[in-house]
Amino acid sequence: MKSILKRSKVVITRFAPSPTGVLHLGSARTALFNWLYAKGHGGKFLLRIEDTDQARSNDAFTQSILSSLRWLGLPWDGEPIFQLARQQRHQEVAVGLLEKGLAYKCYCSPERLQNLRDQAMASGQQPRYDRKCREHAENQNSPFVIRLKAPLEGQTTVQDEVQGTVTLENSTLDDMVLLRADQSPTYMLAVVVDDHDMHISHIIRGSDHFTNTFRQKLLYEALGWTLPVTAHIPLIHGQDGAKLSKRHGAVNVESFKDQGILPQAMQNALLRLGWAHGDEEKISLSKALEWFDFGGLAASPARFDEKKLWALNEYYLRQLSAQEVLQLLDLPPQAVPEKALQILPELQLRASTLVDLKESLLLYVIPERPPLCDKIKALLTSEIQETLKAFTEECLRDDTPLNEDAVRKWATEKGLPLGQIAKALRMALLGQTVSPGIFQVTQTLGPQWIKQRIHKTWEELTRTV
Known part of the structure; x- marks a missing residue:
């Protein structure tokens, strides 16, 4: 059997998105947890693009996902692996099971399978294939799928790092399809083969995949392979307790990036969705690498609070140098x-x-400020305009930077409150009523820009009249 990587004992995790959309917050968290666990243990973090759904897969989405991972600061090791390119390998594994009698050809028509589903649903039972072709296949000239021969008796137990030890009766697990009638592999086959060939040691993914693990374990056992360590993390919910979706607003990484969120804030917010280290709230990526382990993972769904993301963003924005x-x-x-x-x-x-x-x-x-809005023009009363005119004539005679002490002395001599002068300058220079300290504003703009903007203010007010 072919292998993508040389087998080793190092920790190897993977992130395996489908390129059918941009990177969802839930998927981004999965990528982050896999990256942290691998890098925190000196291991490898691999990327696999599961592009077998050719009808929905789009290269633009692939590039968007790669861009979002880079923005999040989650570089992967090696080149991305594309699942579609490995179909021949998937087919070889299925045929090998067939030749060993561990799988079989099923000739049941789609109509018959649909009838089975309908009957099961009508009787309140879980839809399951009745294994009609397992021992006595008919219609050998018809199209067929290849199914795994699952054990008819006994139990399958999965020891999960988050969900705990769970056991299912094998009688509840049907003979899953490995190859479709067109010989394309199913997700269940492809993911097992790829994880084995990539030598994945730990699988960290959403709890919605947990039930798949039991069926995948049967396939691992049929192939004589070892199931990786699994950790199925709870899904992310909105503040209303429902599964996070578009109705909760922005739910993808790209959208928050476009809104001006920093990657550090997004990393921190995602980290705290289902993982904790004591009472720590603000956790840098370097600290997360040091602290992250399965013991901190919660078994119950986490609720995404967008307000906390904004608060984190303000915090990290203030930690950066100019x-x-x-x-x-x-x-x-x-x-x-x-x-x-x-x-x-x-x-x-x-x-x-x-x-x-x-x-x-x-x-x-930039030298030019935006035009004054009607609200600011209305606030520039005749009294404020007189103050502005006097200030311009007496304090801006040359290109010498404004001196705070001189301006304060001038205001005292004129009997003008400094606040009135500051208000007039803010509106004329910035088109706003709120800003940093007025002398910090004037120092930044400089005398030439101040004169230009005040002159522009006169022009705009004159046109208004």
Whole structure:
């Protein structure tokens, strides 16, 4: 039998998404847990693209998934493995079982199988194939599938790191299909063969796959292979207790990235969905690598709280240096980096996301500010305009930077509250009523930009009149 990797005793995990959509939060958490467990044990984290559903698989989704994993900081070892390219290997394994008498050809028509399902459902029973072709196959000239000969008696036990030890009667497990009539492999066959050939030591996946594990174990045993260690983690629910879905809002990594969420915040939020280390809430990826183990996994579903994600994002945004933030923001060519570095530390304290931060920063790093909105124009009363005019004529005579002490002295001489001057300047310079300290604003903008923006304010107010 062919093998993808040389067999070793190192921990090897895998993430195996289907490229039928972008990376869902639940899948991203699965990838994170697999990555942490492998890397925390000095092992390998492999990526397998399960693209056998050709009707729904799309290369654009594959590229989106790869991009999201890179953004999350979860690099994989080696090249991605594409399941579709391994169909011949899957077929060889099924035929090998057939030749050994451990599988058989089933000629039952789709109509007969549907009738069996309908009868079972009508009687309140679990639909299950009746093994009609197991010993006495008929219609040998008809299309056939290959089924596994599952044990008719006894029990199958799975010892799971999260779900515990669970035993099922083999009488409840039917003879699953390995190869379809068109000779394409089923998911159950392909995943077992690929996990074996990739030498996966630990399978960490959603609890919705737990029932599959019993049937897959039968296939492992028929092939003489060892089932990897399994850990089936609970699904993620929304705050209403229902399984997380589109009706809960954004549920994929790409969407949150576009909203300005940092990868550090997403890592932390995903980590806390079903795993804990004492009372720790803010856990960096480096700490997670040190602490992550199966003992911290919960057996009950975790609830995704988007508000906690935003709070984490604010926290991690404030941990970054101005230079680090600047590298994350795609600023226009005309932006002045020196001005950005000057004002960013203050703006980081006021922003929730990178999108918020960029929107605020653009007011300070390009010469032109956006046109004044009607609300700001209405607030620029004649009294405020007079204050602004006097300030311009007497405090902005040349290109000398504004001196805070001089401005305060001028305000005292004129009998003007400093707050009134600051209010007028904020609206004229930024088109806003709230900003960092006004002298920090003017220092960042500089005298030339201040003059240009005040002149623009006069033009806009004149056009309004």
